[in-house]
Structure formats: C-alpha cells, structure tokens
Amino acid sequence: MDRKDKDKKIHNNNRKDDHSSDEFYYYEGSEKNETANGRMSGNKDRYDAFDQTRTDMGSGGLHKKRRNIETNVIALIFVGIFVTMIIYFAHFNAKVAPDVATSPYNPRVTTTAPPNPIRRGSIFAADGSVLAATYLNADGKEYRSYPQGELFAVPVGMERGGGSGIEGSFYEDLNTPTNKVVVDEEASDIDKTEFQGDNVYTTLQPYLQQAAYDALGDEKGAIIAIEPSSGKILAMVSKPTYDPNLGGTDYDEWAQMDGDDSVLLNRATQGLYPPGSTFKIVTAMEYLKEEPEEFHNTYFNCEGTVHPSGGARVNCQYAHGEENVDTAFTVSCNVAFSTIGLRLDRNAFRNLAENLGFNQDSPLEEIATSKSKFMIDGKSDMSEVQAVSYGQGSTLITPLQNLLITATIANGGSMMKPYLVEKVLSPDGDLVKNFVPTVYKNGITSEEESKEIGKMMYNMVNEGLSDVYGYNPHKVAGKTGTAEYGDEEKAHMWFTCFAPYDDPQIAVVCVMEKTEIDYTKATGACKKVINAYLGEW
Amino acid sequence: MDFADIAKYIFVGVMCIYTLITYVGSTITDSRGLKSVYAVQNIMTFILHLVGYIVLYLNANDMKYIILYICEFALLFATIVVYDIAYPKASRLLVNNMVLLEAIGFLMIGRINYDECLRQFVLGCIGTVITFFIPALLKNIRQIRNWGWIFAIVGFALLAAVFAFGDSYNGAVLSINIGEFQLLPGEFVKILFVLFIASMFNKITNWKTILIVSGIAAAHVLLLIVSRDLGAALIFFVAYLSMLYVASRKVYLLAGGIGAGILGAFLANKAFSHVARRISAWRDPWADPRDSGWHVLRSLFAISAGGWLGAGLGKGSPKLIPYVEKDLMISSITEEMGAIVAICIMLLCLNNLILMMSIASRCNTLFYRLVAVGLGATYGIQVFLTIGGSINLIPLTGVSLPFISYGGSSLISSLIMFALINGMYTMRKE
Numbered sequence: 001m002d003r004k005d006k007d008k009k010i011h012n013n014n015r016k017d018d019h020s021s022d023e024f025y026y027y028e029g030s031e032k033n034e035t036a037n038g039r040m041s042g043n044k045d046r047y048d049a050f051d052q053t054r055t056d057m058g059s060g061g062l063h064k065k066r067r068n069i070e071t072n073v074i075a076l077i078f079v080g081i082f083v084t085m086i087i088y089f090a091h092f093n094a095k096v097a098p099d100v101a102t103s104p105y106n107p108r109v110t111t112t113a114p115p116n117p118i119r120r121g122s123i124f125a126a127d128g129s130v131l132a133a134t135y136l137n138a139d140g141k142e143y144r145s146y147p148q149g150e151l152f153a154v155p156v157g158m159e160r161g162g163g164s165g166i167e168g169s170f171y172e173d174l175n176t177p178t179n180k181v182v183v184d185e186e187a188s189d190i191d192k193t194e195f196q197g198d199n200v201y202t203t204l205q206p207y208l209q210q211a212a213y214d215a216l217g218d219e220k221g222a223i224i225a226i227e228p229s230s231g232k233i234l235a236m237v238s239k240p241t242y243d244p245n246l247g248g249t250d251y252d253e254w255a256q257m258d259g260d261d262s263v264l265l266n267r268a269t270q271g272l273y274p275p276g277s278t279f280k281i282v283t284a285m286e287y288l289k290e291e292p293e294e295f296h297n298t299y300f301n302c303e304g305t306v307h308p309s310g311g312a313r314v315n316c317q318y319a320h321g322e323e324n325v326d327t328a329f330t331v332s333c334n335v336a337f338s339t340i341g342l343r344l345d346r347n348a349f350r351n352l353a354e355n356l357g358f359n360q361d362s363p364l365e366e367i368a369t370s371k372s373k374f375m376i377d378g379k380s381d382m383s384e385v386q387a388v389s390y391g392q393g394s395t396l397i398t399p400l401q402n403l404l405i406t407a408t409i410a411n412g413g414s415m416m417k418p419y420l421v422e423k424v425l426s427p428d429g430d431l432v433k434n435f436v437p438t439v440y441k442n443g444i445t446s447e448e449e450s451k452e453i454g455k456m457m458y459n460m461v462n463e464g465l466s467d468v469y470g471y472n473p474h475k476v477a478g479k480t481g482t483a484e485y486g487d488e489e490k491a492h493m494w495f496t497c498f499a500p501y502d503d504p505q506i507a508v509v510c511v512m513e514k515t516e517i518d519y520t521k522a523t524g525a526c527k528k529v530i531n532a533y534l535g536e537w
Numbered sequence: 538m539d540f541a542d543i544a545k546y547i548f549v550g551v552m553c554i555y556t557l558i559t560y561v562g563s564t565i566t567d568s569r570g571l572k573s574v575y576a577v578q579n580i581m582t583f584i585l586h587l588v589g590y591i592v593l594y595l596n597a598n599d600m601k602y603i604i605l606y607i608c609e610f611a612l613l614f615a616t617i618v619v620y621d622i623a624y625p626k627a628s629r630l631l632v633n634n635m636v637l638l639e640a641i642g643f644l645m646i647g648r649i650n651y652d653e654c655l656r657q658f659v660l661g662c663i664g665t666v667i668t669f670f671i672p673a674l675l676k677n678i679r680q681i682r683n684w685g686w687i688f689a690i691v692g693f694a695l696l697a698a699v700f701a702f703g704d705s706y707n708g709a710v711l712s713i714n715i716g717e718f719q720l721l722p723g724e725f726v727k728i729l730f731v732l733f734i735a736s737m738f739n740k741i742t743n744w745k746t747i748l749i750v751s752g753i754a755a756a757h758v759l760l761l762i763v764s765r766d767l768g769a770a771l772i773f774f775v776a777y778l779s780m781l782y783v784a785s786r787k788v789y790l791l792a793g794g795i796g797a798g799i800l801g802a803f804l805a806n807k808a809f810s811h812v813a814r815r816i817s818a819w820r821d822p823w824a825d826p827r828d829s830g831w832h833v834l835r836s837l838f839a840i841s842a843g844g845w846l847g848a849g850l851g852k853g854s855p856k857l858i859p860y861v862e863k864d865l866m867i868s869s870i871t872e873e874m875g876a877i878v879a880i881c882i883m884l885l886c887l888n889n890l891i892l893m894m895s896i897a898s899r900c901n902t903l904f905y906r907l908v909a910v911g912l913g914a915t916y917g918i919q920v921f922l923t924i925g926g927s928i929n930l931i932p933l934t935g936v937s938l939p940f941i942s943y944g945g946s947s948l949i950s951s952l953i954m955f956a957l958i959n960g961m962y963t964m965r966k967e
Contacts, residue, residue: 068898070783071910073791075894078917082887085921086880088930093876097841105826106838107857 119183120144121174121197121427123156123166125206126234131156132167132244146244148206151213154238154266155204155367155420160247164264166420169366170200173433179426196427203232203422211532212237212508215525220513221492222268222399225529228407228504230437231416233364235529238267269362269369272396273511276481277332278494279391281405281453282356284329286349287340288449295452299324300336312383314338314390330460332480334390341389342382350377355444356405357415363440364400366420372401391481403509406478406496409453410504413445458501468523474534475500478526480519490514495522499530506533541849544592548585548874549846552881555581555637559888562630571629578633579617582640586610589644589850596851601651609643609658616665620959624672627959631892634885635955638940639948641882645870646943649855649862653943660945667949668956675960682904685736689753692729695722696757700764711766712946721946723761723769724937728953730757731776731911738784739904747781747790758801765811768922768934772915774798779914780907783897819932832859836927839868840876847875862943864935867927882941883924889955890917896961905961912954 100106119142122133131152137143144159146152157165167174177195212223212235225235242254242263254264265271288295302320307313320333328336341349353374354360362369375394376385387393400418408415417440424433445453457477461469469476478497485492493515498507508529510522531537555578562574590606613636620632639661647654675681699722704712712719737750754777761770778798782791805812814829822830822837839858842848853872855861861869871879893913900906919936926933937944939951 070786071894071898071906073788074779074782074910074914075891078890078894078914078921079887081917081921082883082890085925085928085930086883089876089880089883089924089928092837092840092928093845097837097844100834100837101841103826103834103838105834106841107835108838108842108854 117194118175118177119194119196120159121199123170123174123200123202125152125202125204125209126422127206129206131202131204132158149245150241150243151206151209152204153241153244154268155202155233155236156244157367158244158247160244160251165266165367166200166202170421170424173198173200173424176432177426178432179428179430181427198424198426198432200421201423201425202420203234204236204420205234205533208235208529208532209237211235212525212529215528216510216512217525219515219521220267221511221515222266222271223508223510223525223529224268224399224403225506225508225533226403226407226418228410228416228498228507231407231418231440232422232437233418233420234506234533236268236420238265238271266368267399267511267513269364269367269398269400271511271513272370272372272398273492273494273513274392274483274485275395275397275402276391276483276492276494277334278402278479278481278496279388279395279397280329280332280337281409281457281479281496282353283337283341283344283349283389284325284456285409285445285449285453286344286352287325288452289352289445290345290348291343292449295325297324298340300328300333300339302328302333302335304335306335306339308339308342308382308386310382311338311342311386314386326456326459329456329479330464332464337390338386341385344385344389346376346380346385347378350374352444355441356408357401358395358397362398362400363404363415364418364420369400370398372397392484399509399511402494402496402511403507406457406498406509407507408444409450409457410477410498410507411450412447413450414442415440415444454498454501457497461497465519465523468520468527473537474530475502476527476530477501478523480523482517482519485514487514489516491517493517493519493522495519495526497523497526497530499534506530540595541592541851544588545847545849545874547588548850549877551581551585551588552874552878555585556881556884556888559630559634559885563888563891575629575633578630578637582613582633582637583610585637586613586640586644589640590647592850593644593647597651602647605647605651605655605658609640612658612662612665613640619669623669624959624963626963626965627672628892628896628962631889631955631959631962634889634892635940635952637885638882641870642866642941642943642948644850645866645873645941646862648851648873649869650943653862657943657945657948661948661952664945664949664952668952671953671956672960672963675957676964681732682736682739685733685740688729688733688736692726692733693753693757693760695726695729696760696764699723700760703764711764718945721944723766724944724946724950725953726757727769727772727776727915728912728950728957730754730773731780731908731915734777734780735904735907735911738780738907739902742784747785750777750781762805762809762812766935767805767812767815767932768919768926768936771922771934772918772936774801775918776911776915780911783910784903784907815932815934819929822929832865833926833929833933835859836865836868836933837929839865839872840879840928843872843875845876847871847873847878849873860935863937864923864933864942865927866938866942867924870941879924883920886916886920886939890920893917893958896958896965899965900961905964909958909961912958916951916954 120134123131125131130147132144132146134142135145146156155165157163157167159167163171175197178198181196183194183196208225212225216223216237216239220239222238224233226233240261240263257263300323302316302323304319305313305315314334316334320331323333323336358372358374361371373394373396376388384393388395404415404418417438419435422435423431426432454477457479458475461476461478462472476497476499478495481494483492483494493512496509498504508526510525512522515521558574558577562571565571590602594602616636617632620627643654643658646657699711699713702713704714711723712721734750737746754773757773758770761773778791778794781794806816818829818833822833824830826834835858839853842853850873853869855869858865858868867879890913893909893916897906897909897913900909916939919939922934922936923938925931937947940948
C-alpha cells in the first residue's frame with residue numbers, strides 16, 4: 001500500500017470525524033486498507049507505528065500534534081494533581097504539623113516524654129517553713145505530706161481531687177525538674193534516676209496564718225490579710241477546713257458535703273455573702289466622686305426610719321438624729337446611706353463597683369475564686385438602689401473582694417494584683433519564675449478621695465469601736481458590717497480594715513458566717529491579726 | 538550524634554540529587570549526557586541503599602541485615618544490568634526509578650520488620666524474573682490486542698471470586714489465601730482491565746462499544762465498591778476514563794466522566810455507610826479521633842514527628858502507625874527520612890507517570906497507546922490515593938504505594954506494569 005495514500009485517507013477520515021460521525025476514531029478507513037492488504041490479519045487496528053517509520057508523519061506534522069493532545073491533557077492533569085499534593089504536603093509540614101504533633105491524641109507525645117520519674121517539688125512559706133513536700137514513708141514509698149496540717153489547707157490545697165489551691169495551679173512547676181537535679185538514691189523509691197521537681201515559695205507568713213486561724217476560732221468564715229502596697233497575701237484562713245494529709249482517705253466524704261458545711265469550699269475567695277454595711281465604703285466613695293463639694297456639708301436627720309415615695313421603707317436600729325456623712329458612716333446609718341444612694345448616678349455607681357472588681361474575674365489567679373456581683377444599673381428601681389446602698393439587696397461579695405476594696409483605699413486608690421506565690425526555684429536555687437508586685441488597676445479613686453474615705457474608716461474605729469480597739473495605737477481604720485440573711489438572731493458579721501491609717505502596712509478582712517449579732521467578734525479577730533503583724537500593745 | 542543522624546542528611550542529599558538529575562535526564566537527548574545521568578542515578582540509589590542498611594545493621598547489630606543487603610543489592614544491580622543488555626531500547630529512566638523505589642521499599646520494610654523484608658525480597662526476585670520476559674512477549678504476541686473479552690471475563694471472575702470467597706481485611710474483602718500465600722487478585726485485575734479496554738477501543742470507538750465497555754467497567758467498579766475496596770474502585774474508574782478519553786478524543790466525555798465520578802462519589806457517600814465514614818473522617822479527623830479519624834490522625838502524627846529532615850532511620854515509631862508497611866508507608870518514610878525525601882518520592886512517581894504518558898504519545902498504535910495511558914493513569918491515581926490519603930488531602934482508601942509498600946501482589950503487579958511500559962519503549966523506532 002502506498003503510504004502517502006494511506007496517510008491521506010486518515011486525514012480524510014479525520015475531517016469526517018470532525019463533522020460528527022458516529023465513529024470517534026479515524027482508523028476505520030485504513031482498517032479496510034490493511035485488511036485488504038492482508039497485513040496483520042486478525043489485527044483490527046491498522047495504524048501500527050511499529051510497522052512504519054516516522055517519516056509517515058512527514059505529511060502530517062499537524063497530524064502528529066493532534067495525536068498527542070489527549071495524552072498530554074492526561075499528563076497535565078496528573079502534573080496538576082501531584083503539584084497540588086506536594087504543595088499541600090509542604091504546607092502541612094510547615095504550618096500544621098507543629099500543632100498536630102502536640103495533640104493529646106498523639107501517642108508520640110507520651111512516648112517522647114522524659115523517661116525519668118519526677119519527685120514533686122515542695123511548697124514553702126515566706127519564712128522558709130515547709131507547707132507541702134514529698135517524703136518516703138516507713139515502707140519506702142513516696143507520699144505527699146502537709147506538715148502544717150489544716151492550718152494552710154486553704155491556700156496550699158492538696159494533690160487529691162485533681163489538685164486544688166497552689167498544689168493545683170502550680171502542678172506543672174512542681175513536676176518540672178528544670179535543672180534535672182537528681183533525688184538521692186536512698187531517698188527514692190524508684191530504681192531509675194529520679195529528678196526533683198521545682199519548689200514553690202509563697203507569700204504566706206506562718207505566724208500570721210496561725211494568728212488568723214486562732215482569731216477565727218470555731219466560727220465558720222474567713223480571714224485574709226494582705227500587704228496593700230504590694231498585693232502579697234500574708235494569711236488566708238477559711239473555716240471549717242480539712243487536713244490535707246487525710247485527703248487520701250477522707251476526700252470522698254468531704255466532696256459530698258453541701259455548701260453550708262463544705263470544708264472544700266474556700267470561703268475566703270469563693271464564699272459569696274451580702275456585704276452588709278461594709279458596702280457603705282463604696283457608696284460613700286461614689287458620693288464623694290460625684291459631689292466632692294457637697295460631701296461634708298450633707299446633713300441627714302435620722303428618725304429611725306425613712307420611706308421616700310416610690311421607694312421602700314428603710315430602718316435603723318434606732319434614730320441616729322442629726323448627722324453628716326462622716327457620722328452616718330461611723331454609726332452605720334442605713335437611712336442616711338439609702339438616701340445618698342438615691343442621689344447617685346446609677347451607671348456611674350455600677351462603673352465604680354466594676355472598677356473595684358465586681359462582676360469581674362478576680363485578679364487573684366493562683367486559686368479558685370468566685371465573681372462578686374453588683375446588679376444595679378440605670379434601670380433598677382428605687383427600693384433596690386436603697387438596699388444596695390447600705391449593703392443588702394442583690395449585691396454579693398467575697399471576703400477577698402471586700403479586702404481588695406479596703407486595700408485599694410489603703411494604697412491611695414490603686415489596686416495591686418493580689419498574689420500568693422512569690423517565686424519558683426529549682427532545687428539547686430536557680431530562679432525559674434519570679435512574681436513581683438503589679439498594679440491591677442490604677443486610679444480607681446484619687447489619692448485625696450482615698451484619704452478621705454480612709455479617714456472616715458479611721459474615725460469609725462476610733463469612735464465606734466473604742467470598746468475593742470481602745471486608744472487604737474496601730475491607727476486601725478475599718479468598717480463593720482452586719483449582713484442579714486433572714487434570721488432575726490444571727491447574721492454574717494464583717495469587719496474590713498487596714499492599719500496604720502497614715503502608713504498602711506496591712507489590710508485585713510474577717511467574715512463570720514451566720515453567727516450572733518455581736519460586732520466585737522469580727523473586729524476583735526482582725527485586731528488579733530493586726531497585733532500579730534504590727535506588735536502587741 | 539550517631540550514624541543515623543548523619544545518615545538522614547545523606548538520604549536527603551542523595552534523594553535531591555537523584556530527583557534533580559532525573560528531571561534533567563528527561564529533557565536531554567544526547568546519549569553521552571544520558572549515560573552520565575543514568576550513572577548518577579544508579580550511584581545515588583546504591584549509596585542510599587547501602588547507608589540505609591548500615592544504619593539498620595548498627596541499630597540491630599545483627600549480621601542478617603548485611604546478608605539481606607547483599608542479596609538485595611544483587612537483585613537491584615541485576616535488574617539494571619539485564620535490562621541494559623537485553624532491552625537497550627527500554628527506558629533506563631523508568632528502570633532506574635523502579636530500582637530506587639524498590640530500594641527504598643526494601644529499606645523501610647527491613648527497618649519495620651526483617652521477616653517481611655525477606656519475604657518481599659523473595660517475591661521481588663520471582664517477580665523480576667517473570668516480568669523480565671514481558672517486553673519480549675508483548676513485542677512478539679501481537680494477538681494480545683484481540684483478547685479483550687478473555688481479559689474481561691478472567692478479571693471479573695477473579696474479582697467476583699474474591700468477593701464471594703475472599704478474606705476480610707480491615708472490613709474490605711481483598712484477598713484469597715492460597716496455602717501460605719495471600720493473593721490480592723485486585724492488583725492483577727487492574728492490568729487485565731486496562732488490557733480489556735484497550736482491546737475493545739482498539740477495534741472501534743463508536744457509541745455501541747463505548748456503552749458496552751462502560752457497562753462492564755461500571756460492573757467492575759460496583760463490585761469493588763461492595764467489596765469495600767474503594768481505592769481499587771477509583772483506580773479502575775480513572776483508568777477507564779482516561780482510556781475512554783484518549784480513544785474517543787472527546788473532551789466532553791472526559792468532563793462528563795469526571796462529573797459522573799463526582800456524582801458517583803456523592804451517591805456512594807449516601808448509599809454506603811463505609812464510604813460515608815471515610816469521607817467524614819477526611820473532612821474532620823478530629824471529630825472522632827479515637828474511632829473514624831484514628832487512622833489518618835496516626836498518619837498525620839507520624840508525618841508531624843518527622844519534619845523536613847526526619848527523625849532518622851530507626852528513630853521513629855512505625856509501630857504507632859496502623860498498616861504502616863502497606864497503606865501508610867509514606868507516613869513512616871516522612872517520620873524517619875523527612876518530608877524532603879517524601880517530596881522527592883512524589884516527584885519521582887510523577888516522573889514515572891510522565892515517562893508513561895510520553896511513550897503513550899509516541900505509540901501510533903491505538904492499542905499500545907491505550908495500554909500505556911491506562912497503566913499510567915492506574916499508576917498515577919494509585920500514588921495519589923495512597924499519599925493524598927496519608928496526608929488527608931483526600932479520604933484514606935487503603936491503597937499500596939507501588940514498589941515501596943509491603944506485599945507480593947502489589948510488588949509483582951507493579952513490576953508487570955513497568956515491564957509492559959518498557960515493552961512499548963522496546964518497540965519504538967528510534
């Protein structure tokens with residue numbers, strides 16, 4: 001067969017194909033040729049490149065190109081797919097892989113963890129005494145010991161129950177052997193080399209903790225002491241409490257106790273109480289901010305009760321008579337303060353409360369806290385504003401929050417961030433973490449305003465609590481509170497204070513829960529703590 | 538720093554040089570230049586193989602690795618030499634790539650499980666010897682192109698037999714046990730399938746033929762879907778579609794086929810819970826990390842552990858990867874040899890595909906062209922399914938990585954495919 005002839009035929013068919021023939025391929029014509037030719041009988045295909053030379057293509061450079069289109073399209077599709085795959089893979093490696101690698105589901109995370117066991121670090125008080133440490137028992141097994149028993153239960157917490165208090169919040173640090181200090185073989189119950197975890201140093205003063213613990217006595221409630229200028233928490237007691245050494249056996253029992261009796265509830269930071277008259281500090285502060293001129297020239301005439309139209313009836317224990325804001329503060333006159341409250345800009349009032357920490361997460365991060373609540377705003381009705389202004393109503397406050405308000409006044413209007421842990425050291429003494437005093441919120445009140453309120457609190461102690469504080473050599477300034485909860489005979493008794501009034505060294509709060517209405521108890525407890533800190537007299 | 542730490546840099550360097558020289562070799566035509574390209578390729582291959590086995594030997598401190606190394610080296614070297622002598626027109630690039638991938642496969646399987654590697658080596662020897670004759674047979678038995686129906690009947694019967702009598706593997710029915718051996722007929726049926734379609738379309742490409750072929754192809758694919766071998770179903774479909782496109786030369790058939798494929802995947806997602814499970818695990822493997830997402834996450838964890846340079850041979854945790862030596866080989870390679878080596882492997886697989894498409898475009902006989910296209914598409918989609926699945930670019934389908942994954946059926950079927958392609962190279966006119 002003439003090759004050119006054949007080639008032509010192919011071309012013809014090709015054209016035919018372009019005009020939509022049933023057959024897609026263009027071999028039909030040449031098939032007949034080949035069969036006729038008797039070549040490759042039985043083979044229905046008739047364009048066998050391997051029986052021809054490339055010169056066949058001579059007349060059809062175009063022809064050759066056409067033949068390559070489909071394979072090229074397929075090759076290109078695959079090139080596209082592979083390039084996409086490689087780019088995706090590279091992107092995964094560069095951007096996604098680091099997150100994937102740290103997933104908790106990644107079994108490599110656990111297999112690549114250091115194989116050496118770690119001895120949990122210790123927790124120390126500010127004077128260096130041990131609050132928590134891991135020792136070997138008589139059988140040579142490690143156990144967690146709390147040498148001070150229930151005295152430090154609240155701030156230190158325990159390992160049990162997922163780790164509470166500082167034991168919980170510094171879990172990682174206590175279990176991290178930064179300098180890989182090896183535990184003595186004889187002191188270890190494990191054959192492998194055991195590393196000693198880092199140690200945590202707290203701001204807590206054991207003697208003050210002891211004083212607070214004793215001062216609270218058998219009452220339910222809490223006492224906290226703080227250094228206003230730094231925010232260092234010096235003591236924190238909550239009762240009833242527990243002995244963390246018994247956590248292994250008694251924890252389940254503790255966990256079942258309900259709110260009122262619960263020993264696991266840290267009343268100092270989680271207990272929410274109505275603030276009672278201690279809240280008059282905030283009301284007075286807001287009034288001073290709004291009416292700095294009028295403040296000292298505002299007079300009231302307390303007849304023992306008041307009932308403004310649209311509001312609620314407010315009672316005092318007795319008629320306080322003619323009084324100004326200062327005297328009303330000292331005698332804790334509800335009539336006067338509910339009247340002040342109605343004069344206040346409610347949005348500004350709420351703003352001040354929130355600046356002081358109400359409705360906010362507590363600035364104390366190391367242990368569990370509750371959020372104090374201040375509910376009134378521009379839409380609240382009169383009776384609610386009246387009640388809140390003298391410390392009842394919907395307001396709820398934690399002892400810590402109440403203390404922070406007092407400490408802010410003592411610190412000239414700026415709130416220091418409260419903290420319990422001063423530093424983390426490796427067992428050989430290298431500084432791992434350091435916590436320094438930081439301002440939590442600046443200028444909540446001006447210095448003058450703080451001085452003004454502080455002076456009112458000082459007067460309150462001098463004139464209202466002389467039976468407890470005598471001639472008041474430590475110049476304690478404070479405010480009592482009797483928070484009612486519906487029981488005629490009992491109330492939550494508050495005292496929040498700082499000392500000395502002109503050079504604040506310490507601020508203390510005490511709440512005694514559901515106790516006899518006797519203001520000498522909470523005020524007396526605070527006095528013991530202050531005396532322990534500033535000296536007996 | 539031990540030898541494995543040094544070795545990983547050698548692997549990266551060797552693989553980069555190899556990949557670069559291979560792509561350069563694909564563009565040059567002068568025979569002297571090509572000779573040096575081949576030489577560099579082979580040297581790099583044997584450096585990688587040797588260094589790898591030194592690491593394995595040092596890790597295990599067992600002479601059996603040295604012996605296995607010598608045997609493997611002999612096989613790989615013989616493959617190169619015999620092809621060079623017997624089939625001078627075969628694509629040396631393709632042969633060299635094949636040998637490199639085999640070397641990587643032996644190395645990784647040997648690192649994971651010595652006994653499996655020994656077995657793989659024996660099957661590799663058998664496969665190499667058998668397939669060595671294929672190029673000559675292809676050239677001399679021209680009747681092959683007329684055996685379409687035989688291929689179809691044998692292939693479909695094998696798949697049906699697996700479905701009826703086969704053993705379940707991870708929910709999929711894939712294998713038949715013959716004595717000690719576990720045969721995966723699907724690996725061979727895909728070649729028969731390609732030959733069948735090439736044979737059918739070679740005769741005539743009218744609507745009637747297209748309908749018949751499409752019907753039979755659909756039967757294959759459906760049978761594979763109900764056997765839960767989703768990867769194979771996709772491979773068959775893509776092979777069929779690319780061959781249909783080349784035979785018909787109609788772009789709308791390609792586009793329509795892709796559309797039908799997407800529609801089919803959508804329907805399969807609705808109809809089959811095992812398909813839906815794979816797809817939901819692909820869309821969010823984190824939704825159920827302990828169950829449906831477990832496989833792919835294990836793969837991703839391994840890849841993440843490797844980084845660009847890898848943890849070093851023997852320093853990863855292949856035991857933490859499910860089906861590591863079969864489906865998720867690339868994850869283990871990435872963990873120990875690094876992402877750069879893995880990318881080089883992907884580029885070399887792409888190079889193989891380009892070489893296959895290149896011979897396809899040079900075949901003037903439709904049958905051979907279709908076979909080349911079909912095998913090329915089969916190879917390309919198989920690599921994409923296994924690697925893309927391992928990195929969660931696409932749903933995981935449980936397909937082996939040709940030449941690298943453990944498994945005699947997979948290895949021998951890959952050897953047959955490459956031998957067929959080389960047969961076409963052998964037939965080409967210079």
